[in-house]
Amino acid sequence: MARPRSSPALAWSAAAKSFHWGVAALILLQFVLGWLAASWRLSPTKLDLFVWHKSIGMLILALVVLRLLNRLATRAPALPPGMPAWERAAAHASHALLYVLMLALPLSGWIVSAAAGVPFRIFWRLPLPAIVASDEHTAELAAAVHFALGIALVALLVLHIAAALRHHFAKRDDVLTRMLPARTPRT
Numbered sequence: 601m602a603r604p605r606s607s608p609a610l611a612w613s614a615a616a617k618s619f620h621w622g623v624a625a626l627i628l629l630q631f632v633l634g635w636l637a638a639s640w641r642l643s644p645t646k647l648d649l650f651v652w653h654k655s656i657g658m659l660i661l662a663l664v665v666l667r668l669l670n671r672l673a674t675r676a677p678a679l680p681p682g683m684p685a686w687e688r689a690a691a692h693a694s695h696a697l698l699y700v701l702m703l704a705l706p707l708s709g710w711i712v713s714a715a716a717g718v719p720f721r722i723f724w725r726l727p728l729p730a731i732v733a734s735d736e737h738t739a740e741l742a743a744a745v746h747f748a749l750g751i752a753l754v755a756l757l758v759l760h761i762a763a764a765l766r767h768h769f770a771k772r773d774d775v776l777t778r779m780l781p782a783r784t785p786r787t
């Protein structure tokens with residue numbers, strides 16, 4: 601029998617999995633590039649590291665917007681039955697917060713870059729429009745916010761990964777395996 605349009609899917613689509621793992625890999629790379637770029641001594645290498653960091657950051661922003669559109673247009677699999685209400689609420693809230701941080705990090709970085717007043721081309725080609733006017737105070741404030749958001753994302757990811765491993769090894773349900781690339785959707 602056909603499943604009603606409103607019922608949850610049984611697994612994540614190939615697109616949802618590709619977005620999840622593609623964006624996850626880019627974000628991990630982005631942390632390495634951000635910390636390297638910020639701590640490197642002033643040199644052409646430092647400037648290159650920043651071009652990579654800012655370019656990949658803008659790519660992440662575009663991918664997360666597409667990911668959210670895809671997520672809103674399709675069905676997501678339901679959480680396993682019998683999960684306590686607080687755990688469901690925590691899962692939904694933490695996923696929503698992950699999306700907020702995945703948007704807020706690149707946006708705050710874009711503000712730092714624009715407020716610093718240095719013209720910038722994504723991957724050395726596409727000029728990035730200034731989102732705010734050049735202003736030293738704004739640049740300092742946005743850099744502090746960018747840093748704090750980065751710490752918040754690391755903390756939330758530790759919880760996110762711990763929760764995924766708990767589902768797999770302690771609760772022994774299919775929450776982790778259904779997000780892994782190998783398993784194809786049955787819908």
Ligand code: HEM
Pocket residue numbers: 620623624625627628671676677679691695696698699702757760761764765775776777779
């Ligand atoms: C930068 C790294 C990561 C980010 C930003 C991230 C973000 C997210 C988000 C936003 C969702 C919710 C998907 C949705 O409802 O649309 C999700 C789901 C999920 N993530 Fe991650 N994730 C990351 C890394 C990981 C890692 C390393 C693991 C495994 C150890 C993992 C395991 C999962 C699983 C199993 C789900 C599915 C949960 C469910 O079925 O309800 N994630 N992730």
Ligand code: HEM
Pocket residue numbers: 627630631634635638653654655656657658660702705706707708709710711712713743746747750
């Ligand atoms: C998911 C996306 C991003 C993540 C996870 C991220 C993370 C980081 C991290 C960890 C740092 C080093 C910590 C610090 O000293 O502040 C940093 C610095 C920086 N990022 Fe990002 N970033 C992202 C996107 C962007 C984007 C899109 C831009 C600009 C277009 C950008 C511009 C900068 C700048 C200018 C700094 C140096 C800040 C300073 O002067 O202290 N970032 N970022």
